[in-house]
Amino acid sequence: MTRLDDLSARGREFLGSRHAIMAGAMTWVSERNLVSAISNAGGFGVIACGSMTPALLDGEIAATKALTDKPFGVNLITLHPQMMELIAVCARHRVSHIVLAGGLPSGAAIEAIKAAGAKLMCFAPTAALAKKLVRSGVDAIVIEGSEAGGHIGPVSLGVLAQEILPVIRDVPVFVAGGIGRGAAIAAWLEMGASGVQLGTRFAASSESVAHANFKKAFFRASARDAVASVQLDARLPVIPVRALKNAGTEAFTAKQREIAEQVDRGDLDLAAGQLAIEHYWAGALRRAVVDGDIENGSVMAGQSVGMVTKEQGVAEIIDELVAEAEAALDTRVAGPVRLVTAA
Structure with a gap:
């Protein structure tokens, strides 16, 4: 073992x-x-x-x-x-x-x-x-x-x-x-x-049914591109969502502002406004994953996305992770590497 x-x-x-x-x-x-x-x-x-x-x-x-x-x-x-x-x-x-x-x-x-x-x-x-x-x-x-x-x-x-x-x-x-x-x-x-x-590494795997555009967005992204959404109005609580920054990110901010104005006018009650926000996210994610609209959809990704540089099969990803983990543990068991300088 x-x-x-x-x-x-x-x-x-x-x-x-x-x-x-x-x-x-x-x-x-x-x-x-x-x-x-x-x-x-x-x-x-x-x-x-x-x-x-x-x-x-x-x-x-x-x-x-x-x-x-x-x-x-x-x-x-x-x-x-x-x-x-x-x-x-x-x-x-x-x-x-x-x-x-x-x-x-x-x-x-x-x-x-x-x-x-x-x-x-x-x-x-x-x-x-x-x-x-x-x-x-x-x-x-x-x-x-x-x-x-x-x-x-x-x-x-x-x-x-x-x-x-x-x-x-x-x-x-x-x-x-x-x-x-x-x-x-x-x-x-x-x-x-x-x-x-x-999640993020598997989302871009060969076996993932996500659209090719969705996966390519991962390969191009860095950790800093995966940003959390911002809540504009305390009356409309939003659970932050981390996704790649794009036009859809800005559209969500505009959507929150639009819904808040509808609530102010009495066109929507608070519960309906909150539901509208959740429906926005569900639709935005589908546009990115299924339709491949990575500009207007929600390309949800974790900050580890910068480590996803190519499409790999699931078995290859797991084997790679295991080998890396074993190598790291072996190094620690062997003790730290010491630099030797010439006298």
Whole structure:
């Protein structure tokens, strides 16, 4: 057993995969082809349910099972109006892991997932919430830093890990946000993480169904191009979204201003205004991922995008990450390299 295997043993056992490398659930991207490819390559794929209906999720899970006999998970959004039906779909398919995102899950949802025999994973933005989730029966925690792509919190992974890893020991903790190299994986495992979650590198893989223009935007981008959205009006709360800076970024700012003016005039109430903003993001992401409109769509990407320079197959990406992690750990076991100067 390698040192990497030793450090990741808890995460690998929990996921049931060869490597403790989870894939982030990305709407329009994390579907049957990418999910099955990641699981087949020794990682752990996760279907992004997003706003799918129970019927659509049922078909997606069945199609994924036809492509892999390895474990994979399903990501559900806690605010989905048909949450209990979606959990029932997962139960019928005996999905082994369910990842809940987007808010604190209800007791009923947790109970239904546990009753189905699935392992439950939840995102925790603070140590206090992580402890609460563990007490409520959650089987593993994911902590995601602001470096990640898509909807993000305000705190970096470096800070979250220092706050949460030392105090959450009862269940596995997976870390996410800005991870693009195997050396970083090794460092987080040494710090106490059970495994990692990556999204950006997989989004631009060969097996990703994202439009070629979407992937090319990743290859050209640097870390500084992946910026977080700005909230203009306190009445219209916006969960920040990290995406590549483009005309769509500016359009979102204009959209917020337009909606705020409609609220001021009484043309929209606050709830309708907030919903309009969420609909904007859903449509903007689809334009980029599916239609390839990378100027006006939302090209969601994490700050690790600067490390994505070419299209690679999922197996190649995972093998590369593992080799880099093992090399980094071997170097640390051997001790620091010392420079010798001539006398």
